[in-house]
Amino acid sequence: MKDKHLDAPLHVRGESLYVDDVAPPVGMLHAAIATSPVAHGRLLSVDTADAEAMAGVVAAVRANDVPGDNEIGPVIQDEPLLAESLVDFMGQPVVLIVAESAAIARAAAKTVVIEVEELEPVTDPRVAFERGSVIGTPRVFASGDVEAAWDACDIVVSGRSDVGGQEHLYLETQRARALPGEEGRMVIFSSTQSPYAVQRAAAGILGVPAHLVEVDVKRLGGGFGGKEDQATAWGCLAALAAHVVGRPVELVLDRVDDLRMTGKRHPYSADWKLGARRDGTLVAWDVRHYQNSGASCDLSLAVLERTLFHAANAYRIPNVRAFGAACRTNLPPNTAFRGFGGPQGMFAIECAIAKLAETLGMSREDLQRKNLIAEGDTLHYGQVTERCNAQRTWDECATRNEFSALRAEAERFNRANTDKKRGLAMMPVCFGIAFTGTFLNQASALVHAYTDGSVSVSTGGVEMGQGLTTKLAAIAARHFGISPGRVRVETTNTTRIANMSPTAASAGTDLNGGATMLAIDRIKAGLFDFLARELGVDPGSLTLDGDAVYADGADTGWDWPKLVSAAYMNRIALSAHAFYATPGLHFDKTKEHGNPFAYHVFGTAILGVTVDGLRGTYEIDTARIVHDLGRPVNELVDLGQIEGALGQGLGWMTMEDLRYDPDTGRLLSNALSTYKAPDLFATPRDLQVTLLDAENPVGPFGSKAVGEPPLMYGIGVYFALRDAVRGFVSDRELRFDAPMTPERVLMDLYADDSGVLDSGRRAAE
Numbered sequence: 198m199k200d201k202h203l204d205a206p207l208h209v210r211g212e213s214l215y216v217d218d219v220a221p222p223v224g225m226l227h228a229a230i231a232t233s234p235v236a237h238g239r240l241l242s243v244d245t246a247d248a249e250a251m252a253g254v255v256a257a258v259r260a261n262d263v264p265g266d267n268e269i270g271p272v273i274q275d276e277p278l279l280a281e282s283l284v285d286f287m288g289q290p291v292v293l294i295v296a297e298s299a300a301i302a303r304a305a306a307k308t309v310v311i312e313v314e315e316l317e318p319v320t321d322p323r324v325a326f327e328r329g330s331v332i333g334t335p336r337v338f339a340s341g342d343v344e345a346a347w348d349a350c351d352i353v354v355s356g357r358s359d360v361g362g363q364e365h366l367y368l369e370t371q372r373a374r375a376l377p378g379e380e381g382r383m384v385i386f387s388s389t390q391s392p393y394a395v396q397r398a399a400a401g402i403l404g405v406p407a408h409l410v411e412v413d414v415k416r417l418g419g420g421f422g423g424k425e426d427q428a429t430a431w432g433c434l435a436a437l438a439a440h441v442v443g444r445p446v447e448l449v450l451d452r453v454d455d456l457r458m459t460g461k462r463h464p465y466s467a468d469w470k471l472g473a474r475r476d477g478t479l480v481a482w483d484v485r486h487y488q489n490s491g492a493s494c495d496l497s498l499a500v501l502e503r504t505l506f507h508a509a510n511a512y513r514i515p516n517v518r519a520f521g522a523a524c525r526t527n528l529p530p531n532t533a534f535r536g537f538g539g540p541q542g543m544f545a546i547e548c549a550i551a552k553l554a555e556t557l558g559m560s561r562e563d564l565q566r567k568n569l570i571a572e573g574d575t576l577h578y579g580q581v582t583e584r585c586n587a588q589r590t591w592d593e594c595a596t597r598n599e600f601s602a603l604r605a606e607a608e609r610f611n612r613a614n615t616d617k618k619r620g621l622a623m624m625p626v627c628f629g630i631a632f633t634g635t636f637l638n639q640a641s642a643l644v645h646a647y648t649d650g651s652v653s654v655s656t657g658g659v660e661m662g663q664g665l666t667t668k669l670a671a672i673a674a675r676h677f678g679i680s681p682g683r684v685r686v687e688t689t690n691t692t693r694i695a696n697m698s699p700t701a702a703s704a705g706t707d708l709n710g711g712a713t714m715l716a717i718d719r720i721k722a723g724l725f726d727f728l729a730r731e732l733g734v735d736p737g738s739l740t741l742d743g744d745a746v747y748a749d750g751a752d753t754g755w756d757w758p759k760l761v762s763a764a765y766m767n768r769i770a771l772s773a774h775a776f777y778a779t780p781g782l783h784f785d786k787t788k789e790h791g792n793p794f795a796y797h798v799f800g801t802a803i804l805g806v807t808v809d810g811l812r813g814t815y816e817i818d819t820a821r822i823v824h825d826l827g828r829p830v831n832e833l834v835d836l837g838q839i840e841g842a843l844g845q846g847l848g849w850m851t852m853e854d855l856r857y858d859p860d861t862g863r864l865l866s867n868a869l870s871t872y873k874a875p876d877l878f879a880t881p882r883d884l885q886v887t888l889l890d891a892e893n894p895v896g897p898f899g900s901k902a903v904g905e906p907p908l909m910y911g912i913g914v915y916f917a918l919r920d921a922v923r924g925f926v927s928d929r930e931l932r933f934d935a936p937m938t939p940e941r942v943l944m945d946l947y948a949d950d951s952g953v954l955d956s957g958r959r960a961a962e
């Protein structure tokens with residue numbers, strides 16, 4: 198199917214409703230937050246007198262106003278909603294000001310005087326690690342015997358790579374609205390990927406059972422992982438304020454506050470060693486990942502785990518040792534971001550492969566191709582690959598796009614030009630689909646058919662722009678056998694669906710689609726039993742297709758509306774709830790081995806760039822992708838996902854330069870003037886996506902998850918840029934440090950080891 202995203206007409210007309218677009222309830226107040234002025238310190242005093250004296254201010258809420266438990270950490274209880282005695286990052290919420298308008302609340306929040314005894318902040322994960330400031334315990338995923346394997350290697354390269362964080366930059370900043378009701382009830386409208394996380398945390402904050410808190414989500418103006426866990430605080434703060442003042446309260450972060458107060462993609466630093474035989478066959482991979490986790494655990498341990506799962510990307514390496522530590526620093530807690538640690542894991546192995554190729558004098562692509570995983574290979578965490586399309590997508594990508602011709606053309610260009618050089622790279626991706634926490638791979642759906650033949654579908658899945666609603670409606674219509682226009686997908690609401698996992702891990706369609714199909718099976722079974730009795734046929738002979746009912750393929754004269762209304766008159770259930778759990782998943786954390794993923798998504802990209810050696814600037818000329826979507830439920834929506842994810846990956850690797858002051862922990866790239874994100878003009882002019890002809894028996898109608906994997910094609914651009922830089926300086930030792938901003942290109946071209954620029958240097962070489 199190639200239908201448009203169901204929200205597209207609403208979006209372009211500006212009719213889509215977000216949390217604060219809904220008409221405010223009578224008496225609604227607004228909240229704003231006063232935050233920690235330092236990255237690490239002890240609270241000495243908090244003076245809210247001036248704020249409270251301002252006209253229009255209704256309340257100043259502090260940690261001691263929390264009726265329940267002032268804790269919202271999703272995995273480890275290390276995250277106070279409002280700071281009590283210690284502050285651990287700049288921008289940490291300390292006081293909530295509630296006022297008649299958002300403007301008054303913000304102005305009042307600025308007058309709050311927070312006195313702190315400053316403690317030394319740590320911003321570098323390696324420093325944190327040395328000081329033992331580690332969250333949880335470091336993990337090691339291993340296969341074979343790395344130590345014994347070095348002897349079998351003809352060549353061993355080692356190095357260090359650093360990769361930056363990334364701001365989510367969802368268009369809709371964090372926000373929530375809370376409405377107190379009778380008997381302690383609280384309804385929260387939240388921009389969250391995880392309604393149940395908000396419900397659970399808010400119930401804990403309010404000290405009430407979960408059933409008193411209802412969370413409702415219509416849609417998000419983007420989440421990208423930034424609202425998987427980090428929407429929870431704002432929902433809880435709005436609920437806390439509403440509880441204290443007994444009136445509805447809305448909390449909306451403005452862009453500057455959102456940038457400085459929320460966590461981002463985790464920066465990582467890694468040390469590694471890669472060993473191979475002379476012919477390029479990989480033998481051993483040893484990597485140590487230091488994750489900059491920020492001030493509290495958040496989802497860092499799950500992100501770290503996914504890094505270790507993707508430590509070898511799509512390569513067959515018999516001996517692997519992947520170590521990872523979540524290092525606690527005084528930055529805002531870093532969190533989920535599209536790829537969820539996978540990209541950082543892949544970046545390190547791709548760096549090592551680049552270095553090995555250079556050392557062996559082999560092309561990077563030959564080395565990559567030679568070592569791609571194949572059907573039946575056992576990955577370093579014990580899962581055996583099935584329907585492995587790593588080599589297929591690579592070969593199809595290289596052949597279809599005539600990679601060798603592209604390479605020859607780039608070489609010709611580079612011989613003819615002195616100030617500009619072209620660079621190319623190929624980037625394979627193998628990404629595991631399922632939450633790595635096995636228990637999260639569950640979902641429910643509630644489906645109603647009304648007597649007029651219209652259908653309502655509720656699931657725990659959240660629409661954040663990715664097209665989940667569009668795909669669920671298509672799945673429901675197709676599985677029923679009715680026309681798509683009959684199906685409506687409802688808001689995500691904790692009273693209709695309980696205990697939902699976040700919409701994340703790219704698994705939204707698989708999980709919620711799976712549950713929806715099971716619920717539809719139940720309704721159809723009841724309807725067909727009924728109709729079989731009416732017609733005197735076997736229920737197994739009945740089918741629905743395009744609203745018409747067939748018996749053994751022959752038209753019965755019954756259509757869908759007639760069937761549901763007759764069933765209703767005969768007291769047959771027209772509603773069903775169903776539960777889905779992804780089959781076949783298990784993982785033994787004591788051995789770090791098992792079958793964590795339902796399947797893998799494969800693909801390969803070619804990236805091509807042109808670098809200006811005088812300015813350090815560059816163009817991304819080409820991105821050509823062969824991607825495995827299985828049989829997509831909605832090809833148009835999924836192509837949008839591939840292009841959007843690629844854009845985010847390219848931004849992460851090139852221009853999105855997230856900077857904190859290392860001494861104070863202050864965010865330096867704190868506005869869109871200092872944090873550059875890609876726009877349409879940064880998109881490669883030559884962008885071609887080809888879908889692999891493949892089948893996925895595990896996904897709805899043979900489809901595969903799409904949301905995250907294509908982001909990692911963006912990693913290829915780093916190596917294309919490095920390839921182009923090599924065209925200028927072939928012998929120079931180059932660092933592995935992403936993003937490759939134009940500034941960094943200039944450093945690579947002209948700076949000496951101490952970072953001093955020398956304009957004569959390149960000419961001399």
Ligand code: MTE
Nearest residue numbers: 419420421535662663701702703704705904
């Ligand atoms: N696409 C849009 N437009 N907006 C988003 O916030 N989030 C991404 C991806 N695509 C996102 C998006 C992330 S991080 C994930 S995990 C998936 O969508 C989640 O949705 P899915 O599981 O339904 O694919």
Ligand code: HPA
Nearest residue numbers: 499537632633634701702
């Ligand atoms: N991916 C995304 N989000 C998650 C995961 C995961 O594997 N585990 C917990 N939250």
Ligand code: MOS
Nearest residue numbers: 422534535701702
């Ligand atoms: Mo996506 S990072 O799993 O929300």
